[in-house]
Amino acid sequence: MPRQSVDRVLYVEDDPDIRAVAELALVDVAGFEARxxxxxQQALEQVDDFHxxxxxxxxxxxxMDGPETLRALQExxxxxxxxxxxxxxxxQPEEIEEYRAMGAIGVIPKPFDPMTLGDQIRELLAGREGA
Known part of the structure; x- marks a missing residue:
């Protein structure tokens, strides 16, 4: 049974400026623990230790792009x-459908709003659990 809440988020992003903003959004605004x-490759090395x-x-x-990373994590x-x-x-709708076909529960548009990123994550999870 899926967990009701998210406490720990593993975020994979190559741009250091976006990572910094996302860390602020995930940790300070949303209250998550983030790695x-x-x-x-770094995500593959850290996922088991971080849980x-x-x-x-x-x-x-x-x-390794995002879809390749997801496949490697799934395999x-x-x-x-x-x-x-x-x-x-x-x-594009066909791109979003492709991401979902890979197993993603959703897509958050970039640029993202740091003040609402946590809420967007929670909404995607709530939609998944309500399905």
Missing amino acids: LCESG PDLVLLDVMMPG RPGGLPVPAVFMTARL
């Missing part, structure tokens, strides 16, 4: 037992 990773309740992924990153032994959400400016 920030600058690459998909996130949710994985938040930038779509466009050098090397690990035990898979990815927590929901994943993409953050991107690529918001």
